[in-house]
Amino acid sequence: EHAVVRLINIESTSRAFGLEKRYEFDTLQPGLTAHYRLPARLKNISIECALSPDYLALLRHGSRILKSIEARNERGFIAGDVCIQVEPGAGLIWQDASQSWIGHSRTVRLTSRTREFEIKLRLADSSAMQGAA
Numbered sequence: 001e002h003a004v005v006r007l008i009n010i011e012s013t014s015r016a017f018g019l020e021k022r023y024e025f026d027t028l029q030p031g032l033t034a035h036y037r038l039p040a041r042l043k044n045i046s047i048e049c050a051l052s053p054d055y056l057a058l059l060r061h062g063s064r065i066l067k068s069i070e071a072r073n074e075r076g077f078i079a080g081d082v083c084i085q086v087e088p089g090a091g092l093i094w095q096d097a098s099q100s101w102i103g104h105s106r107t108v109r110l111t112s113r114t115r116e117f118e119i120k121l122r123l124a125d126s127s128a129m130q131g132a133a
Helices: 055-061
Strands: 002-008 021-024 031-037 046-049 068-071 072-079 082-089 092-095 103-111 118-125
Touching: 046 082, 046 118, 068 082, 072 092, 072 103, 082 092
Parallel strands: none
Antiparallel strands: 002 021, 021 031, 031 118, 046 103, 068 072, 072 082, 082 118, 092 103
16 A cells, blocks of 8 residues: 655745645555655745654653664664664755754754755664663
């Protein structure tokens, strides 16, 4: 099974008017891919993702159980039995997030250098990632 959700910014006064986001879900892949297409007047954009890998475990034990992971060009977090990673496609660079924490979430920030790019959000069992922590 495969599902696609397409969102277009139709707010006429927005600098991002016409920005297109396409989310793709595939039952064979543990996560989703977000494709972005910026309008001509927007040369780049920064995107911040707030990640809460196992929200119930975070509520029960607090954010002290979060472990940061970095592998190749990916970044993410582990909490409880869940690992979530952000994998940037071509044309994206990592930057410091404006806030490193939001409630029980940790944030990461990517900035585009191109008008079209994709970001993969992958989920895994934390036991598969313990060596990367």
